[in-house]
Amino acid sequence: MANRIPRVPVREQDPARRATNFEEVCYGYNDEEARLEASRCLNCKAPRCMGACPVHINIPAFVARVAAGDLAGAAAVIGADSSLPSVCGRVCPQENQCEGSCVLGIKSEPVAIGKLERYVGDWAIAHRDELPVSPAPRNGHKVAVIGSGPSGLACASDLARMGYEVKIFEALHKVGGVLVYGIPEFRLPKERIVAEEVKSVKDLGVEIETDVIVGRTLTVDDLLDREGYDAVFIGTGAGLPRFMGIEGENLNGVFSANEFLTRTNLMHAYDDSFDTPIYTGRKVVVVGGGNVAMDAVRTAKRLGAEAVIVYRRSEAELPARKEEVHHAKEEGIEFRMLTNPVRVVGDDKGWVKGIECVEMTLGEPDESGRRRPVEKEGSNFVIDCDVVVMALGTSPNPLIKSTTEGLQCNRKGCIEATEDGATSREGVFAGGDAVTGAATVILAMGAGRKAAAAIDSYIKSKPRQ
């Protein structure tokens, strides 16, 4: 029986070595490994994996094609629902989605759907020239996309395929959103993967203008009125970092994870040929337990520091992908669970010299269903360190909201939009983290594609002028 084959392990860079470089941790499957792993799939009649995939990729169908060696076919199956397989294969929290529901996981290990998706995505990048690109004939309508993260890229490429003239406006100098400024090179290679995905969007005829901050350089209304766009998609993400509001947070040596990661990833501070500096000190404490915290702490380690995670709940509640936690531990990251900072301690010159924390215990479950961390009184202690990185989550930047009249946002600053992306403003659509708050690449990508379909029907339903 096929499922007697154990899950095929994936080759990875040695932990001791990779903790000193920025090259990708995971090498991925080769052809043989991928076919063997794919052969484990039972091709279920009612595939649970598919139901648990946020964009409902036909997983058994693509896996069957991998098993048969038909990679173009596999790419086409995934392509029907996802435009970023090489990215999502690497960064999706598969254990909570497809793989978490795979029937094989009940008795043994689930099919390595993520690794197979990555394999197919990478194959497609390498064989892009052989795959048909069919930019549709131009239909005479223009759509502006704000933000070049996964939601914007997905929305733009779908619209271009339908024949729209699409232009993406990006605030930063580089295209890709969190994929280029947040998620590190060692998890998601920038040139080999992200730049290739961007190139394929451009090959469809999508134009990209960087250095345009919508709300400042021009407004949503300028795009509609002055620049003649029929519709606008807002995919500006949730980039505003949160701080704890504790004493000492503005000492020299305290960073948001966004700053720490942006200096390293977007600005290449770790590479001496680039001008942007970064301060890493000798010991870095990262506060938080999500993917962002894992990325920051592993980056600190690679920059040569001793690196520690401080998280107020227990390990079971860590919201990061399981694989990242596992990799971080292999790389020698210290985890201090049930620990919550109360103050950053500075020296007489105003630089960080430690972080004062309290021990926590888990009490009754809160609204989120997770057990609420409660402070153990009098348990205060100081961890010596010279850098503190706050990875506490982010919220949408208020710039677009404050410069676009009539655009409804909720209490948390997220743009209010329907399931298919329509906002309170006619012709203005939104999706991704800007709508949901910080979420995932796959959800952002899915939202961009839904909005593209909605924009198409909106424009088609408008009376011709």
Place this chain on the structure above:
Amino acid sequence: MFEIVSRRDLSPNITEMKVKAPRVAQSAQPGQFVIVRVDELGERIPLTICDYDREKGTVTIVTQTIGISSAKINSLKQGDAFTDFAGPLGRPSDLLELPEEELKKQRVLFVAGGVGTAPVYPQAKWLKEHGVTADVIIGAKTKDIFTYVDEMRKVANVYLCTDDGSEGFHGMVTGLMKDLIERQGKQYDRCVIIGPMIMMKFAALATREYNIPTQVSLNALMVDGTGMCGACRVTVDGQTRFTCVDGPEFDGHKVDFDEAMRRQSMYRDNRKTHPETHNCKCHG
């Protein structure tokens, strides 16, 4: 790419450049800034918009050589181009929010020091265009390093001071402020101070004594300039604010200058930006 259409030296280490950036020129307002990158390896460096020409699509910047990045900027020639020139960023000056009637009655004092003179210019010019002639104090160590004086004289009443007395009032800007207000009996409804952090701190202390509402333009460290990183955070009235989106201008009587100065000097001893002073006690 954003071409440098003209360039001139204002002093041995300060240059003025007009850069072709039609979108920025179209939307720029006094008080705002841009973030530039010289090349693919460059830092994102914030610079104040010192003037703009919407018709020609150009934006004027004035840069003082401080370290690696500003030196790189000042080594560019006419015809060269910036890889990136993003903006306008930050909030426009508060002056722009005043109702026309109130604006007309305003008696405004600008205090400029060092490379802060050029950034005062667009505000003074804007006021002039709106019927208000402001007083501008320009301070310098010595007369040879004054910049933008002729330009400023066209749009405002200029008062010069030098630390060494080589031109104008002999003393610092705070001394000249005192002279104007106490000896010459001048009265002001508001004051805008732009210059080195230490100068802004003391000039703001002075205006507090005279009870003149005061704005200062903070030059915090920045990375993105869009509110994404928090590198630029400062404390104003006990609250953390992001200079790039909530500023750069803040109430000068409420800014925690000591913290702002400390944070600004963060990379002064960095291996990459200042190898000469870096004594390797860390990995940064």
